[in-house]
Amino acid sequence: MSWIKRHLITFAAIAVLIYMLVPNVIVAAFSFNDPKGKYNYNFNEFSTAAWTNPCGAQGICESLGLSLQIGVIASLAATALGTMIAFALGRYRFRGRSATNLLIFMPMATPEVVMGSSLLTLFLMLGVPSGRTAILIAHIMFCVSFVVVAVKARVATLDPKLEEAAADLGANPTQTFMRVTLPLAAPGIAAGALLAFSLSFDDYIITNFNASPSSITFPMYVWGASARGVPVQVYVIGTVMFLLALIVVMTGQLISSRRNRQVA
């Protein structure tokens, strides 16, 4: 009885972990299913067919490719822009600083439906055609906010004395930034970039407003397919994405723990 008491926290942690991981486990399991009929809701028979032929469902790999492409470009652009904004906000006093600080939060606070529809209106007014470019602009816009928040938190903890020390030791402003500021801000920048990628890859609502028939992203493909029965390949891609995310996060953990615990 007391053994149970002592390990109550462990049990709770395991229960929460199971609760969080069940969907991923189900997805992984059903990626090996050979469904009877068009719906992949009952486990019928073990099969690796979807794994050996992930592009087997029509249009799936085109949409995946488009989502990856948009995700990479959007997260890179948002990271570059957001990092610069975060440094400006964190380091300098200027006119409109507090207004910028507030406005940066707006895309995070605005309901996606509202933002999606208003962006569509804006693009129509400006004559930007729906499709890949419109989606990219929209994604960069909302990703920037998240990058700014992630990087700014990191910049706030940087000791400006370190940059003074670098200058004192003969580093010019570029060297100081490359060798001291950037490495110290890197964890925040990396976190911002990852967040931006997953937000972009995952986005459905805003994307849907600004897409054209030739720009079907992966989330749009899955949504469209769900009415007719989701192909098993979607489960395969879902499982792969989950594993990739797991690897990235674990690598990050490993690097930071090694940094903190490096012994001579």
Next chain:
Amino acid sequence: MSEQSKGDLSLVALTKSFATFTAVHPLDLTIPQGSFFALLGPSGCGKTTTLRMIAGLEEPTGGRIRIGDSDITETKAYQRNVNTVFQSYALFPHMSVLDNVMFGLRRRGDKDAKAKANEVLELVQLGQVANKKPTQLSGGMQQRVALARALVNRPDVLLLDEPLGALDLKLRRQMQIELKRIQQEVGLTFIHVTHDQEEAMTMADSIAVMNAGRMEQLGDPATLYEQPRSTFVANFLGQSNLLRARVNPGGTDEMVTVRAHDVDLEVSREHLPDGVGDVWLGVRPEKLRLGESGGPNHLRGIVRDVSFSGVATQYSVEMPWGQELIVIQQNDGSNRATLGEAVTVSWAAQHGFALDASQDAEAGAELVDDHG
């Protein structure tokens, strides 16, 4: 001599004003190459600001900074051959101790960076921890890394901003000796900023005492202590008894008499500022004797307080006009007094000093913080 003075640091009317107030009033100072120089003053008197201007981290609002013949006033911090040991150490947390120490050499493309860095790490006794991260070290070790990181570049001037401020008393005493040894070994110019008068006096060849953005007095520790030229210096560097007095006309080339509370007292003429009539006559507590000493200077009073501290005993002797003089006597078996006893306090004429009476007698006294 001309060879020697090539690397002297000179500040010429160096000034720094912030929006609402002036942190450093025009400051003129020459610091000889290779000397251990202390900038001493209470917190907020402008020491850090002065140091940051020399380092190039703060732009002066007036004046010039020269090292030898070259004027460095307009150059950027990274162009100056001046390095700083920051009060907070400011070690790069993402680099090993060795990389921290090599940082400056690498910026200059030094081929022997690693060998030089290791050599300096040996000098500060940190050879064993070269591959550790700064955060894994104790405060005392971090302090020495900061010192090594600056030293290794062999700067024209090494600036130390309260480098021992964060260490506990025992470690601080140890590091004072260590710093002095290192400075003598490397022969670089050290400018050591501190608010601890004892630290400044034990370490420095010469000291500039600063107060409220101005330099009060410049000199070697003994001169500053024996012949303070202001009440601020008299009180900030150790304790002083200050008696209100008026200079009597006449006197000899060596001696002058002053009248304090109806008693005539002698003071060396060289310890009297020119052309003043009203003075504070100052005597250090340990220069006072209980009992007659045969000289001309004696006052009578009553012992109001006795505190024994092992090596010495401190007495508080009340004068007829109410002022209490502090007398410190070595515990060498002589000159004991008890509470309430009527005693004579005496001192030699050359131990006194006179200061212009227009100054506040208490200046600087409240600013001394005792580190024991």
